[in-house]
Amino acid sequence: MRKPPFVLLLTCAGRKVALANQFRQAFDELDLDGQIIGVDSSSHSAVLSVCDKSYVIPRCDHPAYVPTLLEVCQQHRVQLLLPLIDVDLLVLAEHRERFREVGTLAMVSSLPVVQICRDKESTSQFFEENGISTVGNLSIDEVRHGTVPYPVFIKPANGSGSQHAYKIHNRDELDFFARYVPQPMLQEFAIGQEYTVDVLCDLDGQVINAVPRRRLEVRAGEISKGVTCKDWRIIHATVDLANKLGGTGPLTVQCFAGEDTDSEIRFTEINPRVGGGLPLSIAAGANYPKQIIRMALGQSVEPCVGDFADEFYMFRYEEGVYVPGASLADIPSLPDVPHRRAA
Amino acid sequence: MRKPPFVLLLTCAGRKVALANQFRQAFDELDLDGQIIGVDSSSHSAVLSVCDKSYVIPRCDHPAYVPTLLEVCQQHRVQLLLPLIDVDLLVLAEHRERFREVGTLAMVSSLPVVQICRDKESTSQFFEENGISTVGNLSIDEVRHGTVPYPVFIKPANGSGSQHAYKIHNRDELDFFARYVPQPMLQEFAIGQEYTVDVLCDLDGQVINAVPRRRLEVRAGEISKGVTCKDWRIIHATVDLANKLGGTGPLTVQCFAGEDTDSEIRFTEINPRVGGGLPLSIAAGANYPKQIIRMALGQSVEPCVGDFADEFYMFRYEEGVYVPGASLADIPSLPDVPHRRAA
Structure with a gap:
């Protein structure tokens, strides 16, 4: 009998096509029959036109959001739910247990951890209480x-x-x-160079890997050119931070570091989700998609901090998904309501 | 004997990977052995890592810019030079004849046309003198x-x-x-909807096609979601404008149009180059790469105004080119100087 496919659900999927493709690559490497379901509140989403199945669902601040996701998870036997942006982290963290009940691992940190990260005052307090250097x-x-x-x-x-x-x-x-x-x-205005660190924690909060990268160019608030930096001061400081936080799955951490080897690493932000520039760290060899899938399969993943290529560059460009208007109307809406025509 | 390849040179190539790929597609459709050479003033360019040959050359405001391009054209028997952004249009228009002498068609309008478009005062004056409606x-x-x-x-x-x-x-x-x-x-603040029109003119200034599209979302000043609109009022007004201007090759025109069928089409800008969102018009069937290559081959291209799919959507996402730092140092610099290490 054929094994059922491994089903990954991406919420608020938007423009994250490159990441979806890296998950497909990981399915191949793991010799899994993988399927990706994309959901978004608008049919005008690049990912929805490239996923195996796609749904237009209510926005994450709508009362029907969680019930609709649970329905999709149950109906399609979703094993892994991965949120991609900030907006639905709190509501997903709050309902992690309900997803577990239908057999879905929601790859999100616990509610207290998400609350610390989402509110800038709470983040400051966390830094202060744990002796973590920060920007004032x-x-x-x-x-x-x-x-x-x-x-x-x-x-x-x-x-x-x-x-x-x-x-x-x-x-x-x-x-x-x-x-x-x-x-x-x-x-x-912090002195020194700003770094983003792509961290992956396992389900017990243990750090699997942490990849610092510099943003060489930013467009529309997102990294457009970047390079990995195997700077062990930053890696050690970040692992220490993540151990104190106790997050689950991906974290994206921002910090400043001076050129001087004695200079402090000063942290500014923690985002308890995958970062927009994560595809660079993955391309550099930090195979988070494979490691995340293995966690969802119940397999243990060994820590491998520092396991990535140093000075590895990413140069981004705009690629497009092209679709005739008629195909957009074919993306089903859940709950089953007449298709809203987006502007 | 094997035919020599058709060589396309992209200047200030930067992030235009999607367009380069559409030219490769056109080479296939024309059954040509096509090669693409990319040049940029920085090795940190996505296109340079995907072209058949790439060079880091001086910036276009440097006295060595045109001599270096001429050298590349001569050495590689470049048949077609296509500028992609605004910065080098004036200097290329000024030296069109010198490129022709080495056998290269520089796909750029004449100097007077480029001057009209590049200076906003001159554009206003052109609109006024030609009875073209504009935004005040x-x-x-x-x-x-x-x-x-x-x-x-x-x-x-x-x-x-x-x-x-x-x-x-x-x-x-x-x-x-x-x-x-x-x-x-x-x-x-113009009332109505803003449209961008991708125009292609032949070498005699005759309009081959004109595709209006709406920008549904903009990121970092560039179209991120868009849709083609076969609005004949806009197409006719744009063809009229292009005939009066007498441009060569690609033009990108901006205008506003009200919902009302009687409302005026009001123009705001003319850019005498390919637009950032041109890949949408090409995907919708306006095969400008094929038509531009045929012009460079000396073949005549028939006007086919309106030949594109209406209500065709583009949703963009960030794709990346990933390269180890060592490969960047391998991109040769012209003139032959020690490789400048970019920040």
Whole structure:
């Protein structure tokens, strides 16, 4: 009898085609008959047109979101659910147990961990309580009254990507952007180089691997050119952070490090999900798709921290999925409602 | 005896991998042994790692730029040179004849046409002198003194993409952005839908095809989701504009059109080069690569205006080229200088 396929569900799948392809590659390497189901709240999603099955479902702030996902998981015997962006992490963390009940591993950290990471105040508190060096927050008044030198950095307290994030050089720009940016938050303009670290933890919170990479160019808030850096200071500091946090699955961590080997590694953000630039770390040999699939299969995955190619480059370009309008109308909606025609 | 290959040179090649692949597809369709040479001023270019031959060459504002390109064209018997972005259009238009002398068709409009398009004042004057409807420019004073209602649109006079372009809702934002934006230019906030039209003209300035498309989503100033629209009002207005301009090869035109069938088509910009979203029009059946190659082969190309699929969608995603650092150092530099290590 033929084995049933291994089914992966990608939520808020959007534009993550390259990552989906890397999972297909991992299916091949594991000799698995893998299938990918993509769901998104809009039929205008590149991934939906390339997955094995796709559904347009309600947005993740809608009461029908979790029930609809559970229905898809049950009907298609989904073994692994992987969230790709920030918006549904809290609701998925809250319902991890319900997914487990229908046989699906929701690859997301526990609710307390997600809460620490999603709220910038809680992240600061976590850093402070655990002796983790960080970049300081500033009050608008102390900058305005000249106790801190320019430049400083302003961004929305609950922002995403680099949206509405500006470098501020003088009082004029401060006064304007403090009104212009929603829920503005000021930070020191950190000295040194910024690094993103792609971390993978196993289901017990043990770190499997951690890959620091530098962003050489950013477009629309996402890495467009990058390079891996096997910098053991950053790797060790990140493993220490992840051990203290106790996350599950992928984490994406931001930090600053100076050139000087004695300089502190200062952390700014933890995102408890795959990072937008993860395809670089995977291409450099950190085979997270294979390791994540093996976790979902109940296999143990050995830690292999540092197992990736150093100075490995990624140069991104825009590739397209091309579809006649008629095919978009063929993507089914769940719950079964008449297809909403997107603008 | 084996026929020599058809050699295409892409200048400032950067991230245009999808377009390069569509040219490869056209080589196949024409049963040509096609080769693509990519040149860029940085080895950190996605295209350079996927072309048949690649060179790092001086920037297009460097005196060695044209001599270096001519050397590459001569050495590799380049039949077709295609510029992809704005920066080198003027210098290539100026030297079209020198490329012709070494057997290379530089697919760029004449110098007077490029000058009209590259300078926003000259474009306005061209529109006015030819009775082409356009979106009005505003003076900062008339907006400040309340003779024009908000919102208005501010952008740098010689900008590119959507860099430093902001919608302005009130006096506070006007005062700030008039200082913040370099060489600010104010425009009416045009009503209606914005369209980009991918035009192809033959070597005599005759329009081969014109494909209007709507941008459904923009990222980093470039189309990220789009759809073709066979709107004959826009097609006719654009063909009229192109006939009056007399361009050569690809043009990318921006305009606004209201829903009302009587509403004017108002033009804002002409870029005498391929547009960033051209891969959509090509995928929809406007086979510009094939038509451009045939022009370079001296074959006549019949006009086929309107020959493309209507309501054809493009959803873009980030694909990556992955290379070990050592391979980057292997890309030769012209003139032959020690390899500059990019940051």
